[in-house]
Structure formats: structure tokens, C-alpha cells
Amino acid sequence: MAGRQVRVEASVVTLIEGHREELGLPSDAGLGEAISALARDGVHARLERRRRAERLATYAEWGQDEELRREVRDSARAAIEAGIV
Numbered sequence: 001m002a003g004r005q006v007r008v009e010a011s012v013v014t015l016i017e018g019h020r021e022e023l024g025l026p027s028d029a030g031l032g033e034a035i036s037a038l039a040r041d042g043v044h045a046r047l048e049r050r051r052r053a054e055r056l057a058t059y060a061e062w063g064q065d066e067e068l069r070r071e072v073r074d075s076a077r078a079a080i081e082a083g084i085v
Helices: 010-018 031-063 066-081
Strands: none
Touching: 010 031, 031 066
16 A cells, blocks of 8 residues: 655644554554544545535525425325335
């Protein structure tokens, strides 16, 4: 795997080292592997938060459109009746 050198604050390293088990990191994992896993998880979490926020904003927008709400409700009802959901 290609690697990159990055600077990591000493306090972050101390935090990782002190909480390996709580973070679900193997005790034998190297620091680079641990930081990589945490960075990957952080990226995924941020992307999911952004998707969730966009979805909630869309739902709020839809909630103000009575015609669209009625269409969504009717589509959901039809899907349930057809056994799709």
C-alpha cells in the first residue's frame, strides 16, 4: 500500500495509545495502521453525516410542498399494498 508521511499531534498519538481497546484497535497494530484505520473511519463518518444532513434538508423541503407530500404518501401506500415494502 502506498503511504504518505503526515504530522500527527503528540496529543492525538497519546490519545490513540491510551484508548486502543476502546477504539477497537488491535493491540499489536502499529501506530500508522491505527491512524490509518481511524482516519478511514472518520472519513466515512463525515460522509455519512453529510448525506444524512442533505437527506434531512430534502425531507424538510418536501414537507413544505403539500402536493409532493401527497405523492410520496400515495407512492408509499401503493408500495406497501403491492408488497414491495
